[in-house]
Amino acid sequence: MKARVHVTLKNGVLDPQGKAIGHSLNRLGFAEVGDVRQGKFIELELAETDATKARARLDEMCRKLLANTVIENYSIELVG
Amino acid sequence: MKAAVLVFPGSNREVDVAQAIELVTGRKPQMVWHGDGDFEKTDLIVVPGGFSYGDYLRCGAMAAQSPVMAEVKRRANQGVPVLAICNGFQIVTEAGLLPGTLMRNAHLKFVCRDVHLKVETSQSLFTNRYQADQVIRIPVAHAEGNYFASEDTLKQLEDRGQVAFRYCAPDGAVDAGGNPNGSIRNIAGVFNETKTVMGLMPHPENAVEPMFGGCDGRALFEGLVDALS
Numbered sequence: 001m002k003a004r005v006h007v008t009l010k011n012g013v014l015d016p017q018g019k020a021i022g023h024s025l026n027r028l029g030f031a032e033v034g035d036v037r038q039g040k041f042i043e044l045e046l047a048e049t050d051a052t053k054a055r056a057r058l059d060e061m062c063r064k065l066l067a068n069t070v071i072e073n074y075s076i077e078l079v080g
Numbered sequence: 081m082k083a084a085v086l087v088f089p090g091s092n093r094e095v096d097v098a099q100a101i102e103l104v105t106g107r108k109p110q111m112v113w114h115g116d117g118d119f120e121k122t123d124l125i126v127v128p129g130g131f132s133y134g135d136y137l138r139c140g141a142m143a144a145q146s147p148v149m150a151e152v153k154r155r156a157n158q159g160v161p162v163l164a165i166c167n168g169f170q171i172v173t174e175a176g177l178l179p180g181t182l183m184r185n186a187h188l189k190f191v192c193r194d195v196h197l198k199v200e201t202s203q204s205l206f207t208n209r210y211q212a213d214q215v216i217r218i219p220v221a222h223a224e225g226n227y228f229a230s231e232d233t234l235k236q237l238e239d240r241g242q243v244a245f246r247y248c249a250p251d252g253a254v255d256a257g258g259n260p261n262g263s264i265r266n267i268a269g270v271f272n273e274t275k276t277v278m279g280l281m282p283h284p285e286n287a288v289e290p291m292f293g294g295c296d297g298r299a300l301f302e303g304l305v306d307a308l309s
Contacts, residue, residue: 014262038136051285062224065145068138068174070181071228 001046003058004077007067008039042066051078083109083306084122086152086168088143093129097165100285101126105309117147123308124161125152127168129221129283139182139224140170149175160199161205161308163279166222167268169279178270178279179237180229186262190223194293195260195282197268198248201241204275209303215252216296218287220260225281227263227270234237237270243277244269 022036048054058076067074101109112119133142164172170182199210245268248257269280284297
């Protein structure tokens with residue numbers, strides 16, 4: 001089973017990197033771009049076949065290592 | 081005072097801090113490799129600066145899960161003092177020994193220069209040789225020193241006197257001009273609730289000898305010797 005984890009900054013946490021990306025896109029002529037938020041995408045191969053168990057383990061992985069819950073949210077997606 | 085200095089792959093200030101400790105104690109600290117789950121008992125544990133594990137995932141995130149940090153957490157919970165500097169500060173926040181976290185500098189640039197700090201309290205192992213509201217000058221060198229914590233955590237830090245140092249102007253004014261990285265409320269260093277763990281972004285170990293531009297960091301180490309010898 002494969003899992004995809006998205007880690008994003010919480011609302012209200014300033015994202016200067018996202019801002020810089022937005023400014024660059026504007027400079028390149030993409031005037032339609034407003035607010036930009038940057039995050040992380042992590043893909044994991046799992047030996048687990050039970051979706052419920054996999055989700056519980058992934059939740060633990062996110063809390064223990066993959067995300068810093070002081071400033072970040074995470075979402076888990078199971079694929080195949 | 082017997083001290084241990086941790087060494088991770090990518091640490092780079094461990095020798096600086098070891099020299100600062102030797103300068104004030106006359107003895108070399110024990111250097112402890114990140115894979116060592118056990119080490120000699122010491123009066124102080126120092127988590128030094130650098131780029132542990134290449135700053136992969138988040139600064140300090142990998143180092144916080146290393147075998148040596150499990151032991152440091154155990155000892156810190158028993159009251160063994162821990163001094164965490166720069167990347168060390170990032171590591172101990174990731175390990176849950178100190179509240180909050182260190183984010184990318186607000187201006188996105190690496191900042192490497194002397195800064196002024198206001199000492200918030202002299203009532204700690206780490207700051208007893210300073211006076212409250214004293215302004216000191218020591219260097220910073222980091223790209224991720226932008227301290228952040230939730231409003232609830234900040235309130236608790238302020239109410240319990242857990243802010244150790246704030247960035248300030250040379251005259252002691254705590255304002256945006258004296259803030260090198262965007263840290264919330266100009267926070268440069270914090271204590272845990274028992275004030276036995278302190279983390280700070282600036283490098284006191286690089287301000288201990290006059291020929292290197294200032295000695296304002298030396299009192300931190302001398303104060304530890306007073307308290308722990």
